[in-house]
Amino acid sequence: MESLCIVGNGGVSPCQSFTRLETTNVSLRPRAQLGFGCFVRERCKDGNLVIARSGRSEVGNPKDGNFAVENEKERKGGGLILGPERDASGSVIGFNLIPPPGDGEVLKSHKDATTGGTEEAEDIEGVEKVQTRVTHSIVFVTSEAAPYSKTGGLGDVCGSLPIVLAARGHRVMVVSPRYLHGGQADKNYAGASELDCHIKVYCFGGEQEVAFFHEYREGVDWVFVDHPSYHRPGNPYGDSRGAFGDNQFRFTLLCHAACEAPLVLPLGGYTYGEKCLFLVNDWHAGLVPVLLASKYRPYGVYKDARTILVIHNLAHQGVEPAATYTNLGLASEWYGALGWVFPTWARTHALDTGEAVNVLKGAIVTVDRILTVSKGYAWEITTVEGGYGLHELLSSRRSVLNGITNGIDICEWNPSSDKHLASNYSVDDLSGKVQCKIALQKELGLPIKPDCPLIGFIGRLDYQKGIDLIRWAIPELLEDDVQFVMLGSGDPLYEEWMRATESTYRDKFRGWVGFNIPISHKITAGADILLMPSRFEPCGLNQLYAMRYGTVPVVHGTGGLRDTVQAFDPYSKGGLGEGTGYVLFLNTLALHGFPGNS
Numbered sequence: 052m053e054s055l056c057i058v059g060n061g062g063v064s065p066c067q068s069f070t071r072l073e074t075t076n077v078s079l080r081p082r083a084q085l086g087f088g089c090f091v092r093e094r095c096k097d098g099n100l101v102i103a104r105s106g107r108s109e110v111g112n113p114k115d116g117n118f119a120v121e122n123e124k125e126r127k128g129g130g131l132i133l134g135p136e137r138d139a140s141g142s143v144i145g146f147n148l149i150p151p152p153g154d155g156e157v158l159k160s161h162k163d164a165t166t167g168g169t170e171e172a173e174d175i176e177g178v179e180k181v182q183t184r185v186t187h188s189i190v191f192v193t194s195e196a197a198p199y200s201k202t203g204g205l206g207d208v209c210g211s212l213p214i215v216l217a218a219r220g221h222r223v224m225v226v227s228p229r230y231l232h233g234g235q236a237d238k239n240y241a242g243a244s245e246l247d248c249h250i251k252v253y254c255f256g257g258e259q260e261v262a263f264f265h266e267y268r269e270g271v272d273w274v275f276v277d278h279p280s281y282h283r284p285g286n287p288y289g290d291s292r293g294a295f296g297d298n299q300f301r302f303t304l305l306c307h308a309a310c311e312a313p314l315v316l317p318l319g320g321y322t323y324g325e326k327c328l329f330l331v332n333d334w335h336a337g338l339v340p341v342l343l344a345s346k347y348r349p350y351g352v353y354k355d356a357r358t359i360l361v362i363h364n365l366a367h368q369g370v371e372p373a374a375t376y377t378n379l380g381l382a383s384e385w386y387g388a389l390g391w392v393f394p395t396w397a398r399t400h401a402l403d404t405g406e407a408v409n410v411l412k413g414a415i416v417t418v419d420r421i422l423t424v425s426k427g428y429a430w431e432i433t434t435v436e437g438g439y440g441l442h443e444l445l446s447s448r449r450s451v452l453n454g455i456t457n458g459i460d461i462c463e464w465n466p467s468s469d470k471h472l473a474s475n476y477s478v479d480d481l482s483g484k485v486q487c488k489i490a491l492q493k494e495l496g497l498p499i500k501p502d503c504p505l506i507g508f509i510g511r512l513d514y515q516k517g518i519d520l521i522r523w524a525i526p527e528l529l530e531d532d533v534q535f536v537m538l539g540s541g542d543p544l545y546e547e548w549m550r551a552t553e554s555t556y557r558d559k560f561r562g563w564v565g566f567n568i569p570i571s572h573k574i575t576a577g578a579d580i581l582l583m584p585s586r587f588e589p590c591g592l593n594q595l596y597a598m599r600y601g602t603v604p605v606v607h608g609t610g611g612l613r614d615t616v617q618a619f620d621p622y623s624k625g626g627l628g629e630g631t632g633y634v635l636f637l638n639t640l641a642l643h644g645f646p647g648n649s
């Protein structure tokens with residue numbers, strides 16, 4: 052496997068461990084961890100930020116959504132040619148500006164850089180350093196960004212990708228809410244100080260005043276939008292009684308504030324200005340491109356800004372009754388962008404006209420580019436089964452739709468330095484892994500049996516994750532000599548089931564209800580197998596963490612799981628076998644739910 056390590060901060064860092072650690076798994080060799088843009092980062096002991104890129108990377112290829120390359124070519128003019136856009140089968144699906152063949156690759160040396168391109172890689176003592184030659188002002192808009200806020204993978208990606216892009220030389224701002232839930236996590240914002248800038252945004256029938264907090268960390272401007280509606284117990288989206296009823300209001304505020312932030316916040320002395328690239332994540336940030344098109348550009352503002360929608364999960368679209376449109380602070384003539392009509396079968400009663408506003412739909416029709424977090428999912432969302440009603444719309448935008456597999460933070464997820472583990476280990480010395488298993492069994496009060504297969508599950512307790520499939524399989528599975536540990540929170544029904552199962556199978560099953568990052572690391576290291584029977588999975592991060600920790604992923608072959616886990620083939624390599632995990636395909640019954648299992 053070819054692997055490339057790149058050092059930021061101008062330093063040289065020996066991060067050879069990246070390549071070696073990818074092969075932590077002994078019998079099943081993991082493939083490269085791919086990045087969103089194929090990057091993963093590692094902060095080495097000397098404090099340098101190291102960015103690693105997989106050998107299969109498509110970085111720098113605009114066809115795969117590398118906006119930096121494309122925008123640069125556009126700016127220079129003449130660097131792009133009009134050419135046919137083809138789908139996977141080779142059929143022409145449109146015409147687009149594309150770079151000349153061979154252009155847009157990440158350059159491997161300064162020498163190459165003289166001929167054009169946007170990024171330079173310098174080989175210093177076997178470590179390649181990549182710096183972009185054209186920098187952009189990038190504004191991430193997201194409902195969560197770790198370590199400030201995180202309920203799942205969106206927080207992981209928006210907490211680490213901005214740092215990687217900043218290390219490449221871009222100016223990067225992340226705009227997300229300043230949640231105060233009244234618990235320990237509020238301390239996460241301790242480093243952010245209030246900016247002397249309060250703005251008023253017009254939505255929901257009046258003026259809403261928001262403030263901004265700011266922290267400059269790891270080269271990134273972390274900007275937090277402050278408003279009383281973000282201050283309440285629970286998580287970013289809801290509490291034990293379900294989703295908050297005013298989420299449309301809370302995320303409308305976020306989008307309005309995010310559009311103002313580059314114009315009004317003098318970060319480090321000067322604003323980002325109008326010429327920036329907005330990376331809007333999921334529906335919560337989906338109003339940003341609509342606002343740019345409807346509120347700013349008609350007045351000549353943000354003419355040169357570009358927008359990319361990143362779809363981490365199409366199942367959530369921000370759909371509310373049509374009557375709420377007037378709350379959004381958009382001109383009435385833009386209703387068509389968000390307007391959405393449910394099919395007859397999905398309506399609730401005979402008088403229901405099915406009319407609604409769909410924020411994600413508004414983003415899809417107004418953004419410049421659409422990205423998903425794996426290539427497989429980029430295709431799936433154009434199908435009836437995976438499109439959640441938006442497949443036709445997404446198919447119509449196929450020429451600007453790409454998938455780039457998520458990367459992981461290999462600094463946080465590194466078994467040789469993970470501070471949460473009882474014992475660190477690496478591909479060179481795996482003895483610590485069994486110590487992690489024993490420590491996990493001890494901590495959870497399970498019988499200490501190093502030879503007993505330990506299966507783990509970590510994730511949101513949601514229909515997406517196939518929890519009901521686990522629930523259905525548990526009685527039969529636990530007839531064998533195995534242990535099963537689940538960590539998750541979400542649907543109260545599944546939380547209750549986990550507690551009940553634990554009391555039924557005291558010696559075999561543990562269900563940790565809640566959100567606990569140290570335990571997630573301990574399970575990833577201590578388990579032998581990580582189970583991910585997701586019905587759909589845009590990318591999935593836990594299987595990537597598992598492969599890095601020598602834990603065998605057993606996954607449903609969907610979306611990013613299929614893209615990243617190489618199914619073990621016992622016959623390849625002359626019977627030695629090859630693969631990084633097991634890929635299963637669920638039948639229709641399993642996919643659509645078992646009777647009585649809802």
Ligand SMILES: Nc1ncnc2c1ncn2[C@@H]1O[C@H](COP(=O)(O)OP(=O)(O)O[C@H]2O[C@H](CO)[C@@H](O)[C@H](O)[C@H]2O)[C@@H](O)[C@H]1O
Pocket residue numbers: 202203204205207208363364424457509510511538539540565566567568571588589590591592593611
């Ligand atoms: N109870 C708990 N305690 C501690 N940690 C917990 C936890 N529950 C989940 N996590 C952590 O949250 C993250 C979950 O990431 P995933 O990518 O698996 O799923 P998610 O569906 O949230 O993300 C969506 O966005 C991401 C990012 O694009 C896509 O990979 C994914 O397919 C898509 O569904 C992991 O870091 C996991 O360890």
